[in-house]
Amino acid sequence: MRLYNTLTRRLEELPPPPGPIRMYFCGPTVYQRAHIGNARPFVLGMWLRAWLRERGYEAILVHNITDVNDKIYEAAPNESAALAERATAWYVEDTGDLGLGMPDAMPKATESIPSIVRFIEDLIEGEFAYAVQGDVYFRVARDPGYGRLSGQRPDQVEEQEPNPLKEDPRDFALWKANKPGEDTSWDAPWGRGRPGWHIECSAMAEDAFGPAFEIHGGGLDLVFPHHENELAQSNALGHEFARIWTQNGMLQFGGEKMSKSLGNDVSIRNVLDTWGREVVLLFFMTAHWRKPIDFTDDTLAQTKAQVEGFRNVFRSPSEPGGDWAAFEAALDDDFNTPEALALLHGWRDHELLRRGLELFGLGSLAEQKKASSALYDLAQKREDARRGGNFAEADRLRDEIDRAGWVVRDTPGGWSLVEKP
């Protein structure tokens, strides 16, 4: 199996099974209901884990929660902890409802403070970081390779609002001194405060996996500065950190990236309620994970039609045939789900198709709901009316069944009832 590695800008072969393949994916900052764009790395991580296991790997997925952060303080001054806790529960609930299972661990920043503090201490000791007035900053000038992940040239990075505490405008915060309105803080050798954004991931990933692991994931918008800084911090301590960096493309909405900051976000909850989990999952399958994907009603409607198409395969007799090897090859080649999906569309073999769909959490498409006996009676009455030539009555009964959410289908072998799409 091979995957595109942002760090080397090429496709790279994974070590042969059984691995292990340890994966760390960046999760959301929790201060409101997560949007559907946030679901993309979650879904990708769960699918990759499932696929790697299918291929005989020991695969482990750790997906973190950022539960201390400026955004949370802004959203709930003096009550950020309560908000973060609530929003974490939402996230777990919403991603759980995708029906893909859950990551092997979901560490929270606030529960990883000792590791974070130790990490910063080591960086200071090595003079890769410095404390000033309760803040601690990473000394970017100490890292000659800074920018190797994102391709940024440190001398060209746009200057931010000047921060007189920094030795160099490119330096980034590892620890921020406690400020008014910030209700969460921890003691540290440099004073009471809380971790900066990037250090938590270095600490949590290494807590889970040690100084080196196979795959790091997250959104493409995290490449710089977040992932760049994670790499810099860990490399500064001589740790290899992640070998393969996978960043998923952004979910677009109305021609822009969907994001909480832009206010154009649609929650996972909302999409789940409107379209159902199968449509959401199939929607993500239609685009390659590295490419942007447009969230539009038209696209979702097309996806829904595909969902029905798969259901109908299972409502028809199974026919042997289907190239599993080609399916494997597509997924082994940079996890090309659109190509794998195209193959699935050609399969009529129930067992094989179900096996393929199950890998993506879509095994439910193979399951049929049974109509109530009352509906069966109506359908039989309609059949009787039809046979008697009373088509007006037959159509009336069909409408009644339709209103109950079911569709009557006449086949050569007799009528059947299927759930209305």
Place this chain on the structure above:
RNA sequence: GGCGCCUUGGCCGAGUGGUUAGGCAGCGGCCUGCAAAGCCGCGCACGCCGGUUCGACUCCGGCAGGCGCCUCCA
């Protein structure tokens, strides 16, 4: 100013130096009392301009348009 990515038929979306992607929608037909589902047939696409080549959608260069990032973002 810097870094990176993208541009395929009505829509979504793979892929390849010369050979059918696939799906959705649409049109025609079969089937049906009418439908639904299914089946059969139909589109000959690769942003623009150059170059390399016997031949480019595929390689190279330029241009145009779009997207992401530059220390809050999945």
